[in-house]
Amino acid sequence: SERLFEHAFTGINRRFTELFPKMFRGGKAELRLTNPNDMLETGIEILAQPPGKRLGHIELMSGGEKAFTAVSLLFAIFRYKPSPFCILDEVDAPLDDANIDRYVEAIRAMTDRSQFIIITHSKRTMQAVDVLYGVTMQEPGVSKLVGVRVNEAAARSEHKRANPA
Amino acid sequence: SERLFEHAFTGINRRFTELFPKMFRGGKAELRLTNPNDMLETGIEILAQPPGKRLGHIELMSGGEKAFTAVSLLFAIFRYKPSPFCILDEVDAPLDDANIDRYVEAIRAMTDRSQFIIITHSKRTMQAVDVLYGVTMQEPGVSKLVGVRVNEAAARSEHKRANPA
Amino acid sequence: MHIKKLEICGFKSFVDRTVIQFDHDVIGIVGPNGCGKSNVVDAIRWVMGEQSAKALRGKAMGDVIFAGSESRQQAGFAEVTITFDNSDPAGAQSLPLEYRDYPELAVTRRLFHGDGSNEYCINKIPVRLRDVTDVFLGTGVGRKAYSIVEQGKIGLIVSARPEDRRILIEEAA
Amino acid sequence: MHIKKLEICGFKSFVDRTVIQFDHDVIGIVGPNGCGKSNVVDAIRWVMGEQSAKALRGKAMGDVIFAGSESRQQAGFAEVTITFDNSDPAGAQSLPLEYRDYPELAVTRRLFHGDGSNEYCINKIPVRLRDVTDVFLGTGVGRKAYSIVEQGKIGLIVSARPEDRRILIEEAA
Ligand SMILES: Nc1ncnc2c1ncn2[C@@H]1O[C@H](COP(=O)(O)OP(=O)(O)OP(=O)(O)O)[C@@H](O)[C@H]1O
Ligand SMILES: Nc1ncnc2c1ncn2[C@@H]1O[C@H](COP(=O)(O)OP(=O)(O)OP(=O)(O)O)[C@@H](O)[C@H]1O
Numbered sequence: 001s002e003r004l005f006e007h008a009f010t011g012i013n014r015r016f017t018e019l020f021p022k023m024f025r026g027g028k029a030e031l032r033l034t035n036p037n038d039m040l041e042t043g044i045e046i047l048a049q050p051p052g053k054r055l056g057h058i059e060l061m062s063g064g065e066k067a068f069t070a071v072s073l074l075f076a077i078f079r080y081k082p083s084p085f086c087i088l089d090e091v092d093a094p095l096d097d098a099n100i101d102r103y104v105e106a107i108r109a110m111t112d113r114s115q116f117i118i119i120t121h122s123k124r125t126m127q128a129v130d131v132l133y134g135v136t137m138q139e140p141g142v143s144k145l146v147g148v149r150v151n152e153a154a155a156r157s158e159h160k161r162a163n164p165a
Numbered sequence: 166s167e168r169l170f171e172h173a174f175t176g177i178n179r180r181f182t183e184l185f186p187k188m189f190r191g192g193k194a195e196l197r198l199t200n201p202n203d204m205l206e207t208g209i210e211i212l213a214q215p216p217g218k219r220l221g222h223i224e225l226m227s228g229g230e231k232a233f234t235a236v237s238l239l240f241a242i243f244r245y246k247p248s249p250f251c252i253l254d255e256v257d258a259p260l261d262d263a264n265i266d267r268y269v270e271a272i273r274a275m276t277d278r279s280q281f282i283i284i285t286h287s288k289r290t291m292q293a294v295d296v297l298y299g300v301t302m303q304e305p306g307v308s309k310l311v312g313v314r315v316n317e318a319a320a321r322s323e324h325k326r327a328n329p330a
Numbered sequence: 331m332h333i334k335k336l337e338i339c340g341f342k343s344f345v346d347r348t349v350i351q352f353d354h355d356v357i358g359i360v361g362p363n364g365c366g367k368s369n370v371v372d373a374i375r376w377v378m379g380e381q382s383a384k385a386l387r388g389k390a391m392g393d394v395i396f397a398g399s400e401s402r403q404q405a406g407f408a409e410v411t412i413t414f415d416n417s418d419p420a421g422a423q424s425l426p427l428e429y430r431d432y433p434e435l436a437v438t439r440r441l442f443h444g445d446g447s448n449e450y451c452i453n454k455i456p457v458r459l460r461d462v463t464d465v466f467l468g469t470g471v472g473r474k475a476y477s478i479v480e481q482g483k484i485g486l487i488v489s490a491r492p493e494d495r496r497i498l499i500e501e502a503a
Numbered sequence: 504m505h506i507k508k509l510e511i512c513g514f515k516s517f518v519d520r521t522v523i524q525f526d527h528d529v530i531g532i533v534g535p536n537g538c539g540k541s542n543v544v545d546a547i548r549w550v551m552g553e554q555s556a557k558a559l560r561g562k563a564m565g566d567v568i569f570a571g572s573e574s575r576q577q578a579g580f581a582e583v584t585i586t587f588d589n590s591d592p593a594g595a596q597s598l599p600l601e602y603r604d605y606p607e608l609a610v611t612r613r614l615f616h617g618d619g620s621n622e623y624c625i626n627k628i629p630v631r632l633r634d635v636t637d638v639f640l641g642t643g644v645g646r647k648a649y650s651i652v653e654q655g656k657i658g659l660i661v662s663a664r665p666e667d668r669r670i671l672i673e674e675a676a
């Protein structure tokens with residue numbers, strides 16, 4: 001319904017405008033309705049300005065900036081209405097090292113409400129998870145779960161950071 | 166013209182069917198014309214079968230398999246008609262470590278005819294190039310070339326491998 | 331409603347029964363290209379009641395059944411069971427009455443080759459698809475537009491037309 | 504016709520004159536997201552005569568001129584020079600007669616803010632756009648459909664409709 005959509009849009013936009021500068025360490029961003037008078041049909045535009053750069057539509061940004069802006073939006077929606085779990089399949093592929101650190105940091109901050117399942121090829125991301133499952137196809141065409149590595153250090157230090165004594 | 170297209174298609178397809186099993190260490194692939202009777206309008210389908218798996222259209226493969234199949238096709242076109250240089254912008258983003266090794270190995274095999282410019286975030290790819298240019302934006306919005314690292318070891322050992330005494 | 335474990339059998343490339351334990355906050359899944367990581371995501375979507383074959387990267391629903399390989403023949407059925415932790419009273423309250431007292435909630439989906447009809451169970455009791463979707467809707471687990479980000483989907487959000495992007499907001503509304 | 508060097512000035516985020524030497528077989532370009540790596544690719548496309556603003560990720564051709572930042576104001580013009588090694592006789596033969604004896608071939612393109620008209624030079628001599636494209640066509644450098652793979656383009660090859668994929672073959676034909 002119209003009011004629900006408007007309430008969600010406002011709540012998500014507020015979180016997005018807060019979260020973007022945190023994730024990008026600066027800059028600003030917002031969502032804009034293409035047709036504010038029509039809540040049932042309006043589209044959503046994403047305007048963003050990475051730190052030190054000019055404000056523009058998301059399509060004008062670099063490949064990694066676009067992806068990271070979309071991730072910030074997704075996380076803003078997630079903060080507005082957390083799901084019990086969130087699955088992220090190779091979302092970090094276009095991100096540089098600094099942005100991967102901010103990506104996993106943002107995920108860690110949401111683990112109080114939700115569980116995260118992250119699929120990745122990045123060694124950097126792998127170091128930040130609590131447990132690592134490997135999937136292989138030793139026998140062609142047949143998937144097998146192998147090797148579980150529990151990241152005791154990461155889990156414990158993050159836990160302390162989230163719950164100072 | 167029709168004959169030129171047909172000649173190119175045949176030459177590229179031949180190289181693609183040869184190159185795919187080399188890149189994937191097995192399996193097979195081919196291009197197929199959607200309308201073999203109409204060289205001016207026909208489309209091109211890509212069929213591929215990674216080692217041990219079943220033959221299918223490219224859209225049925227995993228994200229990385231699709232990308233690596235497309236890379237094999239691009240390299241096949243390149244071998245049919247080499248350009249003096251080739252620019253690859255973050256082509257390796259969805260690839261696992263083994264496929265990145267095969268990607269750079271295939272590039273190295275073509276350096277007798279062409280020069281390659283590779284943009285990447287992957288440390289693995291970075292170790293395989295001859296020279297590494299870093300671009301930064303210390304001053305926001307202003308690009309600056311920094312640091313050049315010449316990979317003497319890589320260049321020399323690859324050169325030896327390509328030109329056994 | 332955290333996930334406790336996922337059991338996959340005969341689903342896509344997981345022909346052998348595979349059990350994945352999910353008792354951590356942040357779980358990483360890694361492996362070479364094509365080894366089956368995204369298939370795990372498909373299994374979760376499927377057991378949650380996904381009805382679109384396209385959303386599962388197939389042409390028909392039967393495409394989720396292990397189709398055979400060099401060394402194995404086609405599976406007779408695909409089955410996935412997802413088990414949720416139901417120990418949080420707040421989470422339990424959002425469930426239909428009959429499930430509130432269970433410490434765990436196990437949802438199973440099964441599809442037989444050639445059959446075409448899906449079977450659903452909750453805690454081993456056969457139910458209909460709508461019982462499954464009711465459970466997921468109430469607990470918020472069903473909000474997959476933004477809680478399941480498939481490979482390549484981030485790029486779609488970026489390049490989407492403004493009218494198509496509203497789905498993200500609608501699902502959270 | 505290997506590239507010897509690229510000089511970029513006032514083009515997109517390269518407001519300061521930047522010189523990149525290309526005297527190796529395999530050159531890697533790295534850096535953080537948004538630092539300007541793909542802009543280098545755009546610079547090469549642009550100096551080779553690209554006429555579509557969209558292909559350069561802009562709305563109008565003037566978008567390639569440095570548009571200003573927090574600390575700098577807009578640039579008055581964009582200029583890119585690409586210098587090729589012309590020491591290979593086989594490569595030289597594919598050039599128009601007047602350029603065959605030069606050891607190097609330097610192509611320059613310049614666009615002034617507000618002006619709208621592009622200037623082209625080959626070895627500092629003003630020429631027309633078609634002279635530039637003739638040079639590139641003959642040497643095979645112009646086959647950019649498959650020799651310049653932009654960020655995300657691999658995904659487009661995968662998901663392209665069969666009719667759209669033929670461009671790759673046509674360009675090599
Ligand atoms: N019904 C099926 N039966 C057997 N194998 C299947 C079936 N459906 C998909 N597959 C196989 O599963 C593989 C794809 O797995 P998946 O997409 O999970 O890979 P991935 O690990 O995510 O790889 P990437 O890192 O490249 O994204 C493909 O090789 C495909 O052939
Ligand atoms: N005309 C212009 N003037 C100033 N800055 C510009 C101009 N055009 C583009 N830019 C800036 O250049 C940056 C994009 O650079 P580019 O696409 O080369 O990044 P990249 O290094 O490839 O990053 P990624 O790793 O994310 O792909 C953007 O931040 C954009 O704002």
Ligand SMILES: [Mg+2]
Binds near residue numbers: 228229481
């Ligand atoms: Mg995948």
Ligand SMILES: [Mg+2]
Binds near residue numbers: 254540541
């Ligand atoms: Mg880029």
